[in-house]
Amino acid sequence: MPTILIVDDEEDMRTMIAEMLTLEGFQSISASDGLECLEVAKKAKPDLIVLDLMMPGKDGISVCKDLRAHKSTKRTPILMLTALSSKETTIKGLEVGADDYMTKPFSQEEFVLRIRSILRRTLSGEGSSDFKVGPFHLDKNNLRLDISGEEVDLTSTEFKLLLSLIENPGQPRERGDLLNQVWGYSNLSQTRTLDTHIKRLRAKLGEYGSCIETVRSVGYQFNEFAELSSAGSD
Numbered sequence: 001m002p003t004i005l006i007v008d009d010e011e012d013m014r015t016m017i018a019e020m021l022t023l024e025g026f027q028s029i030s031a032s033d034g035l036e037c038l039e040v041a042k043k044a045k046p047d048l049i050v051l052d053l054m055m056p057g058k059d060g061i062s063v064c065k066d067l068r069a070h071k072s073t074k075r076t077p078i079l080m081l082t083a084l085s086s087k088e089t090t091i092k093g094l095e096v097g098a099d100d101y102m103t104k105p106f107s108q109e110e111f112v113l114r115i116r117s118i119l120r121r122t123l124s125g126e127g128s129s130d131f132k133v134g135p136f137h138l139d140k141n142n143l144r145l146d147i148s149g150e151e152v153d154l155t156s157t158e159f160k161l162l163l164s165l166i167e168n169p170g171q172p173r174e175r176g177d178l179l180n181q182v183w184g185y186s187n188l189s190q191t192r193t194l195d196t197h198i199k200r201l202r203a204k205l206g207e208y209g210s211c212i213e214t215v216r217s218v219g220y221q222f223n224e225f226a227e228l229s230s231a232g233s234d
Helices: 011-023 034-044 060-069 087-095 108-120 156-166 175-183 191-211
Strands: 003-007 027-031 048-052 078-082 100-103 130-133 136-139 144-147 150-152 212-215 219-222
Touching: 003 011, 003 034, 011 027, 011 108, 027 034, 034 048, 034 060, 048 060, 048 108, 060 078, 060 087, 078 087, 078 108, 087 100, 087 191, 100 108, 130 156, 136 156, 144 156, 144 191, 156 175, 156 191, 156 219, 175 191, 175 219, 191 212
Parallel strands: 003 027, 003 048, 048 078, 078 100
Antiparallel strands: 130 136, 136 144, 144 150, 212 219
């Protein structure tokens, strides 16, 4: 039974989310602020963290950065909650490592769907766990990427996104298909999530980031033998 850490400074919100999760068969633990979140996450090693953005003292952006910087939590999936709907706030949360976000208020059905979709991305794959192409070596079971023998630190969502692209080299992938396969979205309303993750993924791939090409009016594709230039980094 997956354990989910709920981080919010409002007790009523923590209680409401805990009740939602209990009804759906999840276990939950909670923290009332950013500092407590870091302590609990390191000790309990939850399967997923639901993190409020606006908290006194240490806000969700700072907490997310700290979680991604610590060895024991750097790959723990994070669903960020925000009462703010501005594009800038959303992108900032995704840029520091959140896997997904939701704007308050939200429905129980949508919340649970997001939780299940994120958790599916962290489950071990079936069959062969290794996938190799060029200098890329992807271990599906451990969600690990090595390039020329050096590990690249990816979140579970970044790994799933790269895998979706690299398994179909040279084939344009529509935005809608990627959003559905990686995040479970059924429409194009969350394109900023995809674009921000592509930007982060390119940065982490370094000189190989240009292998992920933007296909205008369509989406993205992985070019196995792309020239290492900035042509595909717009």
